[in-house]
Amino acid sequence: MNDRKNNTTGLPVPTIRRLPLYLSFLKSNKNKKRAFISAPEIARELHIDSTQITKDFSFINVSGKTKVGYKTSDIIKIIEKFLGYHEPKKAFLVGLGNLGMALIKYNAFSKEGLKITIAFDIDTEKAGIEINNIKVFNINEFEENFSKAPVEIGIITVPSDHAQKVADLMIKCGIKAIWNFSATPISVPDNIIVENTSIDSGLAMITWKLNKNKPLIYKNRIL
Amino acid sequence: MNDRKNNTTGLPVPTIRRLPLYLSFLKSNKNKKRAFISAPEIARELHIDSTQITKDFSFINVSGKTKVGYKTSDIIKIIEKFLGYHEPKKAFLVGLGNLGMALIKYNAFSKEGLKITIAFDIDTEKAGIEINNIKVFNINEFEENFSKAPVEIGIITVPSDHAQKVADLMIKCGIKAIWNFSATPISVPDNIIVENTSIDSGLAMITWKLNKNKPLIYKNRIL
DNA sequence: TAGATTGTTAATCGATTAACAATC
DNA sequence: TAGATTGTTAATCGATTAACAATC
Numbered sequence: 240m241n242d243r244k245n246n247t248t249g250l251p252v253p254t255i256r257r258l259p260l261y262l263s264f265l266k267s268n269k270n271k272k273r274a275f276i277s278a279p280e281i282a283r284e285l286h287i288d289s290t291q292i293t294k295d296f297s298f299i300n301v302s303g304k305t306k307v308g309y310k311t312s313d314i315i316k317i318i319e320k321f322l323g324y325h326e327p328k329k330a331f332l333v334g335l336g337n338l339g340m341a342l343i344k345y346n347a348f349s350k351e352g353l354k355i356t357i358a359f360d361i362d363t364e365k366a367g368i369e370i371n372n373i374k375v376f377n378i379n380e381f382e383e384n385f386s387k388a389p390v391e392i393g394i395i396t397v398p399s400d401h402a403q404k405v406a407d408l409m410i411k412c413g414i415k416a417i418w419n420f421s422a423t424p425i426s427v428p429d430n431i432i433v434e435n436t437s438i439d440s441g442l443a444m445i446t447w448k449l450n451k452n453k454p455l456i457y458k459n460r461i462l
Numbered sequence: 463m464n465d466r467k468n469n470t471t472g473l474p475v476p477t478i479r480r481l482p483l484y485l486s487f488l489k490s491n492k493n494k495k496r497a498f499i500s501a502p503e504i505a506r507e508l509h510i511d512s513t514q515i516t517k518d519f520s521f522i523n524v525s526g527k528t529k530v531g532y533k534t535s536d537i538i539k540i541i542e543k544f545l546g547y548h549e550p551k552k553a554f555l556v557g558l559g560n561l562g563m564a565l566i567k568y569n570a571f572s573k574e575g576l577k578i579t580i581a582f583d584i585d586t587e588k589a590g591i592e593i594n595n596i597k598v599f600n601i602n603e604f605e606e607n608f609s610k611a612p613v614e615i616g617i618i619t620v621p622s623d624h625a626q627k628v629a630d631l632m633i634k635c636g637i638k639a640i641w642n643f644s645a646t647p648i649s650v651p652d653n654i655i656v657e658n659t660s661i662d663s664g665l666a667m668i669t670w671k672l673n674k675n676k677p678l679i680y681k682n683r684i685l
Numbered sequence: 686t687a688g689a690t691t692g693t694t695a696a697t698c699g700a701t702t703a704a705c706a707a708t709c
Numbered sequence: 710t711a712g713a714t715t716g717t718t719a720a721t722c723g724a725t726t727a728a729c730a731a732t733c
Contacts (some may be wrong), residue, residue, distance in 0.1 A: 259662035263645040337564035439482035
């Protein structure tokens with residue numbers, strides 16, 4: 240939410256968020272075997288303005304050939320480099336509920352430069368098991384494990400009411416970035432990076448769009 | 463991505479995305495038992511500008527008392543009404559991988575007005591099972607099930623390469639809105655609502671923020 | 686060449702933030 | 710009252726889109 244003021248580089252936040260989109264499209268079957276692709280072609284598929292694509296590419300120094308387009312492998316290589324796919328970052332995940340489980344089983348992360356090394360849960364029953372080569376410990380062993388093998392990123396997939404507590408623990412240990420999947424935003428010092436990924440905002444948008452055409456009456460006034 | 467041009471009502475898209483945030487905070491333990499809360503107080507917790515909060519509230523006709531703040535129960539009631547929490551919308555989910563499983567087990571949806579009625583998978587082994595009271599069918603039984611008990615929303619949690627095919631099927635059957643969790647954006651006719659929720663954009667932001675301070679050199683130029 | 690596309694600069698648009706009057 | 714807060718209007722800021730020159 241607070242992205243704007245942290246952006247000292249002049250690279251627009253929405254551009255960064257679009258990069259994985261381009262990457263995924265260029266690597267998908269929809270595009271396989273195309274050596275070159277033009278911005279208008281991508282625009283047609285992704286429903287993004289073609290000058291915006293050109294602009295995004297120029298931000299990250301992808302350059303193309305007039306009349307021909309961009310070399311697909313170039314775009315892929317540069318975006319992957321930009322997103323650090325080849326420099327694995329380690330993470331601890333806390334909260335082995337449904338979402339936490341899904342994330343530690345999500346193999347795509349390894350290709351995307353994210354390596355979840357250990358998972359934690361408050362449930363002592365879960366301690367000791369191993370999923371997808373990721374060992375599970377009780378949350379009270381967090382600090383000990385962190386000092387043995389520190390990580391940069393902490394992933395929070397606990398229920399909202401416990402998210403802040405977990406964040407505090409992570410920060411105390413020295414984690415640099417927190418990826419918070421709980422519905423409640425967490426408070427952190429200025430030097431800590433936070434990214435909130437809550438699916439609720441997606442649901443809110445869908446509901447909103449669905450209702451847009453059947454106007455909502457509220458307090459005798461059309462909203 | 464294309465939200466802007468679809469927004470005919472003058473209510474900013476970021477406002478809609480913030481509503482679940484406010485709701486979650488106001489219902490969380492951080493705030494329990496407070497009858498009134500002021501915008502500056504919420505601002506401090508959520509790290510959002512307080513005038514933005516005031517503005518968001520005025521958009522959805524939440525009004526407060528000078529010097530006192532807003533009545534917590536009012537905000538909650540109005541946001542819930544706005545987000546349609548009390549008008550359940552039905553959905554089919556396609557793709558019972560890790561994420562799909564997590565979503566059908568995610569009980570919070572029922573409180574948020576989303577009811578996944580049936581799930582589908584391409585794997586015939588999964589057909590017949592029942593998870594969280596949601597019956598699982600093979601994907602080739604989609605059409606039949608839809609005509610028996612139609613739904614407004616289709617949720618796609620299949621791998622990227624199959625997302626478009628599933629979307630086409632949903633649209634053919636008459637689904638109005640598609641919530642696409644795959645990494646590749648899908649193409650749909652103008653009258654169909656799409657919301658893309660890809661966790662990759664969150665990861666991209668984290669990577670970006672982590673690397674911002676150690677400047678990336680690319681092509682002899684600082685990016 | 687004619688036409689398509691890149692890539693940059695300028696204009697527009699929308700969201701956030703600042704300023705401030707009204708109010709309790 | 711003095712001070713805090715709402716709520717609106719204006720200014721700013723950033724992102725998108727339009728325009729167009731350059732190029733192949």
